[in-house]
Amino acid sequence: MLSPVIAIILVILSTTVLVLRHKRLRTLPPGPPGWPIIGNLFDIHQESPWIAYSNWSKTYGDIVLLRVLGTPMLIVSSADIALELMDKRSVIYSSRPTFIMDEMTGWGFNLALIPYGQRWRNLRRKVHEHFHQIVTSRYRNKQTKHVHAFLCQCLNSPERQFNYKLVHQLLATTIMDIVYGIEIKDMDDDYIKNVVESLEVFGEIKQPGKYWVNYMPFLRYIPQWVPGNTSAKYAAHSRPVVEEMVNRPFNAVQDGEQTSNDCVAVSMLAKIELQPDIEKRKEEETYAKHATGILYAETTFSLLQAFFCGMAMSPDIQQRAQQELESVVGPERLPTYDDQDRLPYVQAIFMECLRWMTTAPLGGSHSVTQDDYYNGYFIPSGTIIIPNAWHMLHNPEEYPEPDKFNPDRFIKDGMINPAIRDPTTIAFGFGRRICPGRHFAKDTAFLVIASILHTFDVKPSIDENGHELDPTPQLRGSAVSFPSPLNYRLISRSEAAEKLVRATEL
Ligand code: HEM
Numbered sequence: 001m002l003s004p005v006i007a008i009i010l011v012i013l014s015t016t017v018l019v020l021r022h023k024r025l026r027t028l029p030p031g032p033p034g035w036p037i038i039g040n041l042f043d044i045h046q047e048s049p050w051i052a053y054s055n056w057s058k059t060y061g062d063i064v065l066l067r068v069l070g071t072p073m074l075i076v077s078s079a080d081i082a083l084e085l086m087d088k089r090s091v092i093y094s095s096r097p098t099f100i101m102d103e104m105t106g107w108g109f110n111l112a113l114i115p116y117g118q119r120w121r122n123l124r125r126k127v128h129e130h131f132h133q134i135v136t137s138r139y140r141n142k143q144t145k146h147v148h149a150f151l152c153q154c155l156n157s158p159e160r161q162f163n164y165k166l167v168h169q170l171l172a173t174t175i176m177d178i179v180y181g182i183e184i185k186d187m188d189d190d191y192i193k194n195v196v197e198s199l200e201v202f203g204e205i206k207q208p209g210k211y212w213v214n215y216m217p218f219l220r221y222i223p224q225w226v227p228g229n230t231s232a233k234y235a236a237h238s239r240p241v242v243e244e245m246v247n248r249p250f251n252a253v254q255d256g257e258q259t260s261n262d263c264v265a266v267s268m269l270a271k272i273e274l275q276p277d278i279e280k281r282k283e284e285e286t287y288a289k290h291a292t293g294i295l296y297a298e299t300t301f302s303l304l305q306a307f308f309c310g311m312a313m314s315p316d317i318q319q320r321a322q323q324e325l326e327s328v329v330g331p332e333r334l335p336t337y338d339d340q341d342r343l344p345y346v347q348a349i350f351m352e353c354l355r356w357m358t359t360a361p362l363g364g365s366h367s368v369t370q371d372d373y374y375n376g377y378f379i380p381s382g383t384i385i386i387p388n389a390w391h392m393l394h395n396p397e398e399y400p401e402p403d404k405f406n407p408d409r410f411i412k413d414g415m416i417n418p419a420i421r422d423p424t425t426i427a428f429g430f431g432r433r434i435c436p437g438r439h440f441a442k443d444t445a446f447l448v449i450a451s452i453l454h455t456f457d458v459k460p461s462i463d464e465n466g467h468e469l470d471p472t473p474q475l476r477g478s479a480v481s482f483p484s485p486l487n488y489r490l491i492s493r494s495e496a497a498e499k500l501v502r503a504t505e506l
Contacts, residue, residue: 029074029377031065032056039067044209049478050361050390053077057391063377069215071097072383079392079426085374085385086366090431095367097384099214101205104235106242107198109290112364116432126291127436130264136439139178140337142262146174147447148334148504151455154490155501161461164486167304168196172296174444179292180249181263191249195296198245201238206479246293265292299359300441302482305473306357307349307449310405311458312471312488317407318458321345322493325454334500335450337443344416346450348407350442351416354393355423356405357475357483361390364429390475392426455497456490 034040043066045052056064057077064075076082086093095116102108111127114120129135150170157163165187172192173184184192205211213219213231224232252258253265268288275281311318324345329335335343366385373379394402398421399409410420424442428435435441452458460468473483492498 026378029063029065030060041068046207053388054391074383075386077388077391082387086430092370093366093368094432095369097367100217101211106239110294131436133439151501162489175296179264179295181258181260183259194245198242250289302359305483306353308488309473309483312460321453348410350445351410351423352407354427358390358393361481363387363389389426461487461489
């Protein structure tokens, strides 16, 4: 028989072993120490947060854990770990953190913000049907028409400083034409003003740590009149703006007000009309509205600005690309999509723009829906995963001298070097949430880059005394970031180039 003393010692020992094992199994990833309750709330930077996160990765490693008001946030700084978690383990790493300000301002409809589940799947399918690689090639005629109109506007643009709003206009007119068949004249158009205002709301609510109601949702029940309740006031003012962006153009198409029937909304509506069940038809209509309401992506604007700045800074790189265009396309015509595969240097410029001025420096936040372990560390269910895409794309081991604009890093023997990691595998996100607009964005960027380089020289802007301004940009912003300042101008390359552009007006 076991003596009572030995039995007590055995119980104590086995409990200690269990507690220690449990503790070991629950070892959380390292990170900066936080305060009680608020955790690392005040460590979250609103301006250029990727820099602070990148510095932490030097202290704590490739995965860094923060806590904000009880919510764990994992900053991932290695592309391989991001792929391991969000791609290979996508079954549990594909949700999104939900923030109450999304719903309060009307942005909650957006595919990019919806948690993983049936509603996300239905919407994603709708977007995919109209933007997968094969379908997007059908939009190339319209894209070409709008890029040519953009070239004409560039010819008429002032010589000293380029009017960057023309780039906004190009993207807005193209997407409104392809999605709604609606013709936009300029940026003063009411549809566009509304989209711009709605995107400002998006930028505002996505500033990390700005609205406490996001972390303490019960705060939403505090009445609007209570002094300091900025979130409720902001939401009440913004919601009608965002709702108008979703409803107005779609309703216009339903009322037959579009100028072209060859568009995404018309083809969605044609399919919906075949649905005999009225309830299901209504549901489908809502999905269609929500799927079309998100497609004006500012990210492409940011990418193109990186291109213009990079060119203004590097006349030698520009010349190399222009020589490639001269030999492949020749002086008699403008570039087309058929030239794409024979223009590796233009392709390398696109890749370098995406890498150098990382458009979405913190990618898209994912959220994990089950407890998990990585490399011995415990990752609790509900953890928000933040891929530091900027850090990954500025890793000097993969991209030496990462701050330098250098498309040649992707070229070997006149071809794209497959040994260098393609930035598109990081910049467009990961796993099931990877950007569904990436083929469309690549198509737009290719034709703009090739057409501009074929017909214009991009140079630094000049001040009133004729001195060149420094075109070197800094990356600014948070969820979506933009190079600034935009000190460049476009000069027609030759009379022949000007003629090519003018000929598209006919
Ligand atoms: C240079 C251009 C672009 C870049 C760099 C970019 C980047 C991204 C990134 C990083 C994500 C988050 C992915 C993730 O969570 O892992 C994303 C999602 C998304 N993008 Fe893009 N994007 C671009 C252009 C576009 C365009 C042109 C469209 C629309 C036509 C678009 C539509 C979307 C949508 C709907 C989502 C949400 C997907 C989901 O949550 O399931 N993007 N994009």
